Amino acid sequence: MIKKALTIAGSDSSSGAGIEADLKTFSSFGVYGLVVVTAVTAQNTKEIRDIQKISPKVVKNQILAVVEDIGVDAIKTGMLYDKDIIKEVRKVLENYDYPLVVDPVMVSKSNVELLKKDAIKELDKLIKISTLVTPNKDEAEVLSGKKINNLDDAVEAAKILYDKYETNILIKGGHLEKPIDILFDGKKIYKFEGEKVRGCTHGTGCSFSAAITSGLAKGFSLTKAIERAKKFITLAIEKSYKIGSGHCPVNQLVYIEEDAERWRTYIKLKKAVNEFINLNLKKLIPEVGSNFVYSLPYPYNKSIYDVAGVRGRIVKADRVVAVGDIEFGASNHLARAILTYMKFYPEVRSCLNIKYSEEIIEKAKRYFKVSFYDRRKEPEEIKKIEGSTIPWGIEEALKNGKADIIYHLGDVGKEPMILVFGRDPEEVLIKLKFFIQ
Numbered sequence: 440m441i442k443k444a445l446t447i448a449g450s451d452s453s454s455g456a457g458i459e460a461d462l463k464t465f466s467s468f469g470v471y472g473l474v475v476v477t478a479v480t481a482q483n484t485k486e487i488r489d490i491q492k493i494s495p496k497v498v499k500n501q502i503l504a505v506v507e508d509i510g511v512d513a514i515k516t517g518m519l520y521d522k523d524i525i526k527e528v529r530k531v532l533e534n535y536d537y538p539l540v541v542d543p544v545m546v547s548k549s550n551v552e553l554l555k556k557d558a559i560k561e562l563d564k565l566i567k568i569s570t571l572v573t574p575n576k577d578e579a580e581v582l583s584g585k586k587i588n589n590l591d592d593a594v595e596a597a598k599i600l601y602d603k604y605e606t607n608i609l610i611k612g613g614h615l616e617k618p619i620d621i622l623f624d625g626k627k628i629y630k631f632e633g634e635k636v637r638g639c640t641h642g643t644g645c646s647f648s649a650a651i652t653s654g655l656a657k658g659f660s661l662t663k664a665i666e667r668a669k670k671f672i673t674l675a676i677e678k679s680y681k682i683g684s685g686h687c688p689v690n691q692l693v694y695i696e697e698d699a700e701r702w703r704t705y706i707k708l709k710k711a712v713n714e715f716i717n718l719n720l721k722k723l724i725p726e727v728g729s730n731f732v733y734s735l736p737y738p739y740n741k742s743i744y745d746v747a748g749v750r751g752r753i754v755k756a757d758r759v760v761a762v763g764d765i766e767f768g769a770s771n772h773l774a775r776a777i778l779t780y781m782k783f784y785p786e787v788r789s790c791l792n793i794k795y796s797e798e799i800i801e802k803a804k805r806y807f808k809v810s811f812y813d814r815r816k817e818p819e820e821i822k823k824i825e826g827s828t829i830p831w832g833i834e835e836a837l838k839n840g841k842a843d844i845i846y847h848l849g850d851v852g853k854e855p856m857i858l859v860f861g862r863d864p865e866e867v868l869i870k871l872k873f874f875i876q
């Protein structure tokens with residue numbers, strides 16, 4: 440049976456934090472998400488414009504409605520807003536012994552109060568019945584009364600909080616140069632070291648605690664659930680969409696979307712490579728062979744391992760053949776060409792390289808925008824960097840705008856080459872068919 444996780448939190452209309460973040464996170468972990476709303480915030484990536492609390496009675500009834508029928512395997516709380524809501528939540532949850540993660544949300548990134556100042560005493564009582572509390576630096580300072588300037592302070596604060604609440608304490612280190620989270624279970628200090636990545640961060644705290652809750656719902660130990668949540672949140676930040684003009688949200692759907700895109704990308708390229716091979720255009724295959732690549736879409740196009748290509752390339756023997764299978768990371772040169780292209784035009788995700796001839800270029804110019812770069816003009820200091828020539832060349836060629844075809848005339852020991860670009864492999868083949876008529 441599918442495991443179920445319940446979030447009791449506020450709604451964020453920008454869907455980066457709050458119950459929207461929690462629900463997406465639960466879904467990403469393959470857990471059925473249940474949602475109890477405590478407050479509605481009117482917000483975008485720049486500001487919170489308004490907040491309306493839900494009555495404690497309706498909060499209670501939402502919890503009872505789902506627990507009594509569907510049941511839950513783990514619960515988390517987020518924005519609880521005021522003491523009356525917290526008290527009602529605690530009174531209901533005291534009757535159950537599901538794992539409970541309390542994310543002691545106090546203020547938004549934009550510094551709006553998400554918990555009334557006079558609610559801390561009630562929050563203390565809720566934390567006492569929890570399995571885990573997950574404060575960030577600021578929240579840990581408020582709850583422990585200790586200033587946190589470094590890792591030692593965080594360890595000290597975790598011990599103070601354990602004495603106060605007698606529950607597992609996880610102090611998050613997202614603010615640190617190297618993000619290290621500290622867990623204290625009353626016996627031992629555990630350190631969870633993460634990687635500092637660049638990307639959007641709105642909703643990080645909510646999504647992280649929802650990820651831990653998902654792990655607990657699935658029956659993982661607390662440390663395992665935290666480890667898995669840490670991996671998830673790092674990727675969710677790294678592979679986020681830059682939407683809105685303020686603090687953009689983490690991408691809680693990273694696991695679901697990336698896997699689905701890998702499959703779609705693989706299938707489409709496989710079909711197009713077969714079609715290309717069946718055309719048997721031996722005269723179009725360069726001495727070094729052709730490759731045909733297709734990248735994952737933005738924001739999943741981070742490295743050559745996000746670009747599918749033909750292992751060992753496409754070569755001419757008695758006929759045109761693919762040497763190996765379609766694999767992500769199979770291409771180096773052409774993968775870097777498409778990744779560079781996507782920095783300027785992310786919708787252009789596919790590329791095929793073919794043998795250069797003046798005749799093909801002349802024909803292509805009749806139908807398409809053709810651009811060019813001269814490898815011999817690459818500045819010496821760039822040339823020294825391994826693998827720099829192709830990204831440099833593509834950037835040069837795109838200086839005149841988006842191009843369907845980019846070619847170069849080679850250099851000492853380098854064969855001249857034509858690169859055909861398209862939004863997907865099908866479009867690349869449609870373009871190609873114009874030159875081979």
Ligand code: PXL
Nearest residue numbers: 449450451456457518544547
């Ligand atoms: O990230 C804390 C948070 C929690 N819940 C809601 C929020 C925010 C931050 O903006 O809006 C509803």
